[in-house]
Amino acid sequence: MESLFTIDGLISLLSLTLMEIVLGIDNIIFISILCNRLPIVQQDKARNLGLVLALFMRIGLLFAISWLVGLKTPLFELFNYEFTGRALILISGGIFLIYKSTTEIHQKLEGPEADEVDKKKRTITFQSVILQIVLLDIVFSFDSILTAVGLVQNIWIMVTAVVISLGIMLLAAKTISNFINEHPTVKMLALSFLLMIGMLLFVEGFGVHVPKGYVYFAIFFSLLVEVLNLRMKKASKEQSSVQLKSKYKEGETESED
CATH class of the missing domain: 1.20.5 (Single alpha-helices involved in coiled-coils or other helix-helix interfaces)
Known part of the structure; x- marks a missing residue:
């Protein structure tokens, strides 16, 4: 803990916090788009709960680094490629993100009337939104923590950086969410970002590093x-x-x- 207050520790904390904020932008975008389908009175609660869950998930993964390292062990081989636990998480997370982004883009391109019909057909519950947020939090947290472990070895610096970054995102989440929802072109751009990140996670699961x-x-x-x-x-x-x-x-x- 004392190493946190050294010059090197503070520099590592600052750089890691900035990196966590950058990596967390896609998380905020996804949470904002999902929460927008809920009634207005539930949107703030779902958004804040989603980010708090992401905080606990990332801290939990930090204290399970040995388990994370074990996920790089090959589980089985298919078509001359060795699949690990990490690869399966990235591939499944990428597919889920691609699916959600594609369906949201489709609904927006169909127009407001089709979007309203779709909302009536599908009853979006608070629990289902939180479940989807948790599933993506696992993937985003997994990727974020692996990157943090590669940069810093001190677990307390990593925990502090994660808490600070998610605290900042918690304060900025509503502003970002309102900005995205008020501008249809920005929302379409955000969905395109998520689609691209989904593709990135998918190809990384097959060993293609971008x-x-x-x-x-x-x-x-x-x-x-x-x-x-x-x-x-x-x-x-x-x-x-x-x-x-x-x-x-x-x-x-x-x-x-």
């Missing part, structure tokens, strides 16, 4: 472009409003003359 830096750079670059587009649309609307007001005033002046 550097996450490239993926998250693409995500943040796309998000930056979309934010600029939104600002440009807002500025354009404000300018149009000013022009209409000025024309209206000119018309009143001419009528008085």
